[in-house]
Amino acid sequence: MSEIPIATYFHIAIHTFVWKHNGMHTTESSQFIGTASPLPDEFRRNSVRKIIHVDMDMFYAAVEILDNPSLKNLPIVVGGSPTSRSVVCTASYAARKFGVRSAMACSVAQRLCPQAIFLPPRFERYQEISRKIREIFQRYTDKIEPLSLDEAYLDVTDSTLGLYASQIARHIKEDILRELGLTCSAGVGPNKLIAKIASDFKKPNGLVVVTPDQALEFMRPLTVRKIHGIGPATEARLAAVGIKTCADILAMSREELDQKLGRLGGWMWHAARGEDSRPVETHYDRKSFGREDTFEKDETDLGRIESRLKDLSESVCASMDKRGVKGRTITLKVKYFDFESITRSRTIKDMTVDPDIVMATAMDLLKTKTAVGQRPIRLIGVSLSHLDQTTPLILTQSRVESMSSTPSTSNS
Numbered sequence: 001m002s003e004i005p006i007a008t009y010f011h012i013a014i015h016t017f018v019w020k021h022n023g024m025h026t027t028e029s030s031q032f033i034g035t036a037s038p039l040p041d042e043f044r045r046n047s048v049r050k051i052i053h054v055d056m057d058m059f060y061a062a063v064e065i066l067d068n069p070s071l072k073n074l075p076i077v078v079g080g081s082p083t084s085r086s087v088v089c090t091a092s093y094a095a096r097k098f099g100v101r102s103a104m105a106c107s108v109a110q111r112l113c114p115q116a117i118f119l120p121p122r123f124e125r126y127q128e129i130s131r132k133i134r135e136i137f138q139r140y141t142d143k144i145e146p147l148s149l150d151e152a153y154l155d156v157t158d159s160t161l162g163l164y165a166s167q168i169a170r171h172i173k174e175d176i177l178r179e180l181g182l183t184c185s186a187g188v189g190p191n192k193l194i195a196k197i198a199s200d201f202k203k204p205n206g207l208v209v210v211t212p213d214q215a216l217e218f219m220r221p222l223t224v225r226k227i228h229g230i231g232p233a234t235e236a237r238l239a240a241v242g243i244k245t246c247a248d249i250l251a252m253s254r255e256e257l258d259q260k261l262g263r264l265g266g267w268m269w270h271a272a273r274g275e276d277s278r279p280v281e282t283h284y285d286r287k288s289f290g291r292e293d294t295f296e297k298d299e300t301d302l303g304r305i306e307s308r309l310k311d312l313s314e315s316v317c318a319s320m321d322k323r324g325v326k327g328r329t330i331t332l333k334v335k336y337f338d339f340e341s342i343t344r345s346r347t348i349k350d351m352t353v354d355p356d357i358v359m360a361t362a363m364d365l366l367k368t369k370t371a372v373g374q375r376p377i378r379l380i381g382v383s384l385s386h387l388d389q390t391t392p393l394i395l396t397q398s399r400v401e402s403m404s405s406t407p408s409t410s411n412s
């Protein structure tokens with residue numbers, strides 16, 4: 001094994017360390033675990049968390065190439081037919097060179113890259129491989145939070161394997177390549193925020209380690225869009241107050257941020273510093289999925305409350321859908337202006353992840369079981385519990401159906 005210096009949280013003066021695989025891999029990972037010297041006690045005593053984010057490289061397209069090697073290096077678009085209204089699930093890197101991106105309409109993808117080969121998604125196959133990837137993760141930790149079929153957070157803080165987090169990430173990359181023939185990118189950091197950005201930093205086949213000491217400097221030059229959860233709408237809102245990068249946030253006082261951004265300011269303040277305390281949540285210790293939101297000022301207007309509830313329902317369902325989880329119990333939470341907080345729940349017959357059903361149920365609870373509209377409220381929330389966790393990685397049928405059922409391999 002060509003030895004590469006391993007960046008650890010306790011080795012000082014290590015720059016953000018990037019390791020690219022170059023297509024080679026070693027085969028001694030299992031021996032390596034057994035022979036590695038135990039970590040010093042202060043490592044385990046330290047409260048700093050070690051989070052790995054693993055993200056498969058162009059996963060659906062990579063699986064298609066795996067099963068049909070003649071597709072290698074060709075511009076592949078996994079999605080519906082270019083003549084349908086469906087969108088791109090995954091584009092191979094060869095297709096991305098033409099500007100093809102995930103979630104883009106397939107018709108647009110074809111215009112950008114006329115020679116693209118359109119392949120129908122085979123979710124069952126992706127799920128099968130996803131389960132094998134999960135089995136590899138489980139060799140190293142059982143604290144796994146899948147974000148989708150090809151992405152997961154791993155918390156290796158309490159690992160007893162005698163390996164640094166960066167070494168575990170490297171073993172996982174090697175195992176996946178050797179056993180499944182696929183590459184992935186991994187980010188290692190003190191929290192989910194940083195690990196996720198780090199895994200995207202040197203795609204494909206990257207390994208980027210960010211130590212707590214490096215967190216601030218790692219974040220500083222990044223555009224806010226790099227922060228998971230910040231989409232185009234928030235990006236525009238931030239740009240309107242002169243924020244494009246984390247450096248822009250670091251230059252502002254907390255008061256200024258709060259004043260300009262309201263509640264978002266607090267989260268941005270921490271994010272720009274690379275701070276994030278969200279735990280890695282495995283499905284089995286997760287009992288519910290929910291979102292809540294505080295109004296800028298106490299609210300009585302039913303229209304505005306309904307619209308907020310709709311956003312929250314959609315957000316909860318999207319988050320569950322991505323993880324392949326459904327729920328049966330819908331809970332509405334209301335906090336009145338005087339801080340009295342109530343919850344009202346209803347359990348429905350079938351498992352759901354449909355935002356319309358969640359919204360309709362929550363609205364019915366709101367109208368029949370609360371004083372919303374008469375008493376001003378300061379906060380509203382919705383959650384789903386009674387979760388179906390038997391098939392955590394199965395994509396919903398609705399998503400499968402949103403793909404074209406008449407896939408083409410057009411090569412016009």
Ligand SMILES: [Mg+2]
Binds near residue numbers: 059150
């Ligand atoms: Mg991916």
